[in-house]
Amino acid sequence: MKTVLLVFLHGFMGTDNTFDQFPRHLQNELRTELGCVPGATGAAGSRNGLVEVQSVVYPRYATSGELAAAVESFLSWLTNTVIDREVAKGTRSPVVDPSVAVVLVGHSMGGVVACDSLMAATSASPAGPTVFPHILGVLCFDSPLLGLAPQVVAHGVLDRGVSKFNDLRGVAAGLPLGAVSSFLFAKGASETTGTRSADANRARGRWKLAAGLGAAAAVAAVAGGALYANRDKVAEHMDWIGGHLAFAGALFEPRATLERRVAGASASAPVAVFYTSVADSTDVRKMLGRRTFCVVPDHGAQPRLGSWTEAANTRATDEIDAHVGMFNSGTNPGYGPLVGGARRTVLGWTTEFLK
Structure with a gap:
């Protein structure tokens, strides 16, 4: 049986509760789409015994010091987490023929850590297409990959x-x-x-x-x-x-440096960004239209810099409120579509792995 493992990383000064119920909701929707059913022990099984979906939240980490140190610590934890699952499954060759595939899900700076971890895993792997852990893609939620607006x-x-x-x-x-x-x-x-x-x-x-x-x-x-x-x-x-x-x-960092980082990650695996926006209601600035927490690339640059999808919040008072309330259905009227968009994205990434 193959496993799609959703790994969630909080952002700057976040906590284990940053994502609220989002991990459970996304996991359950994916289980439904992939034909998974609860097993006897409560774990996700599959009607055809071919796939299961699991989610895990990376334990709260210190968002201080150099970013590279956070990336190194996370990648070490992720590698051990995947190895433990592969050993438990008795996988003969987890590098060449893995039974566990990972989707990294980062909020805010967690998305930056995820993208850098993807590139670090790619550069640390032997020459060729094989990368361990096997990362299907990176989902970023309001991650300022190109800087703060x-x-x-x-x-x-x-x-x-x-x-x-x-x-x-x-x-x-x-x-x-x-x-x-x-x-x-x-x-x-x-x-x-x-x-x-x-x-x-x-x-x-x-x-x-x-x-x-x-x-x-x-x-x-x-x-x-x-x-x-x-x-x-x-x-x-x-x-x-x-x-x-x-x-x-x-x-x-300079914009060109930030773009190289995102392009490098996108070259290793798909990167999808869901970014919040709010309408500016002030008379002086309403003509400027939507306001976002993070810098958004022009449409022409998006293929190279991943896919970017707007997730408008009509209830938030400003960009910060939209950013921190992204996973709260009470403060984000667009929460349901956000879960649906994430589900469709992940399903697209799993097609090849589940063949």
């Missing part, structure tokens, strides 16, 4: 990102703006030395600048000695900020 950076992320900076208020409430910014930027400069790549340092530096300005504005108010007296606490907050922003720094 500019208006999200300008109006959404910065507004919602100040909560961590606000923690510094208790450390140095009222500290003069100049003293705070000098401390933050000095720390940021010192942290760019070490083992980080030049590109990662540039991305980290851009985030550090924004973080420094936000933090300085948040704590500007009291006395000069408080920051130094509580320097360990301040360092803790800045390490948290810097680590997480280094992970997301991959979104701020």
Whole structure:
């Protein structure tokens, strides 16, 4: 019996509950389409004994540090997960003739991790068409593979990102703006030395600048000695900020670099992106039409950069709400069609594997 394994990866600072009931709903719809029925133990079996569909959520991981480290950890976990299933099945040659095929499903930055993992698996495999684990494709949900839409950076992320900076208020409430910014930027400069790549340092530096300005504005108010007296606490907050922003720094690479990443993944296996959109209701900007969380390629570039399908949310107030509420049927009126679109995409990928 062959197994189609759906593997879900959350995004930036996500949790095991990011996908809500989506994994179960997608799994059940695929089981219905493929003729699967519950087995005696509750596992998915098949009427003809040929196929089963399983889903697993990759355990919550740290979205901090370098993206490459997250990719390496995930690919190691995925390889072991697939090997365990192949051994349990008694598969004679899981590399040449696998009985388990994987569909990677990523939300937000989880899609970036999935695409990079696909390329890493391809490059680590021997020359030829065989790749282990056998990855049928990558489903990305609102993954900023080509970067965040500019208006999200300008109006959404910065507004919602100040909560961590606000923690510094208790450390140095009222500290003069100049003293705070000098401390933050000095720390940021010192942290760019070490083992980080030049590109990662540039991305980290851009985030550090924004973080420094936000933090300085948040704590500007009291006395000069408080920051130094509580320097360990301040360092803790800045390490948290810097680590997480280094992970997301991959979104701020040049557009050509981002396109090469997506094209590389698409050359290894199909990549399908479902991206949210909201209508702009403000009088000044309504003429701009839909607003998206992530940058969307022109239609002419999509074959090379995977397939991109709009998933409009008519209830969301802004791009961030649409992004985080994508898998909630109560906040996303388009949830049903989203499950259906994912089901049809995966079914198309399984045809060759299930022959």
